[in-house]
Amino acid sequence: DAGVTQSPTHLIKTRGQQVTLRCSPKSGHDTVSWYQQALGQGPQFIFQYYEEEERQRGNFPDRFSGHQFPNYSSELNVNALLLGDSALYLCASSIYRQDNYGYTFGSGTRLTVV
Amino acid sequence: AQSVAQPEDQVNVAEGNPLTVKCTYSVSGNPYLFWYVQYPNRGLQFLLKYITGDNLVKGSYGFEAEFNKSQTSFHLKKPSALVSDSALYFCAVRDGGAGNMLTFGGGTRLMVKP
Numbered sequence: 403d404a405g406v407t408q409s410p411t412h413l414i415k416t417r418g419q420q421v422t423l424r425c426s427p428k429s430g431h432d433t434v435s436w437y438q439q440a441l442g443q444g445p446q447f448i449f450q451y452y453e454e455e456e457r458q459r460g461n462f463p464d465r466f467s468g469h470q471f472p473n474y475s476s477e478l479n480v481n482a483l484l485l486g487d488s489a490l491y492l493c494a495s496s497i498y499r500q501d502n503y504g505y506t507f508g509s510g511t512r513l514t515v516v
Numbered sequence: 517a518q519s520v521a522q523p524e525d526q527v528n529v530a531e532g533n534p535l536t537v538k539c540t541y542s543v544s545g546n547p548y549l550f551w552y553v554q555y556p557n558r559g560l561q562f563l564l565k566y567i568t569g570d571n572l573v574k575g576s577y578g579f580e581a582e583f584n585k586s587q588t589s590f591h592l593k594k595p596s597a598l599v600s601d602s603a604l605y606f607c608a609v610r611d612g613g614a615g616n617m618l619t620f621g622g623g624t625r626l627m628v629k630p
Contacts (some may be wrong), residue, residue: 444621497615507559
């Protein structure tokens with residue numbers, strides 16, 4: 403049973419460019435959340451998708467956008483990259499409103515903006 | 517708003533000794549509490565959770581945590597530390613009545629020395 407799969411594992415982009423990160427949730431999960439983890443800090447919630455709609459959003463600018471597909475996979479898009487966007491981006495999947503099942507995290511995408 | 521505090525950036529313990537990693541939280545509703553562990557260049561691995569029920573929660577790899585409502589704490593414990601327990605530990609909280617967003621603490625680095 404595959405867990406959460408994220409791609410790519412590492413990425414280097416230039417300031418001002420755009421980037422797309424991808425996530426496939428754990429089998430049986432229908433909800434995908436994205437987190438940003440800057441170096442030396444805890445993960446920060448970006449947003450959550452369920453039924454192809456953004457359900458909840460953290461304190462991130464509109465440069466951060468996402469999408470969920472009918473197969474529950476998700477993309478995170480970041481436009482006009484800044485040096486401060488360099489971080490580990492984590493995807494977590496879960497079952498919507500099924501708290502006892504918890505959250506399963508992927509290994510993340512390490513984004514470096516130069 | 518919900519928040520988590522992990523007051524210790526680093527905890528040092530000798531192998532075989534008991535360990536405690538501290539966590540306090542703040543939520544307006546019922547707290548759902550989680551501990552995750554992160555190894556270098558990896559995502560988050562689930563250790564244990566408190567949703568409801570017994571205040572002492574047992575999790576993976578011999579870890580346990582005690583929920584204390586009056587002190588708003590959820591400290592992680594293990595009776596006998598292993599060198600392989602050395603990693604970064606994150607406490608997280610979710611407000612049981614408001615969305616699925618997890619709020620993480622800043623993390624505590626556990627160093628177990630032989």
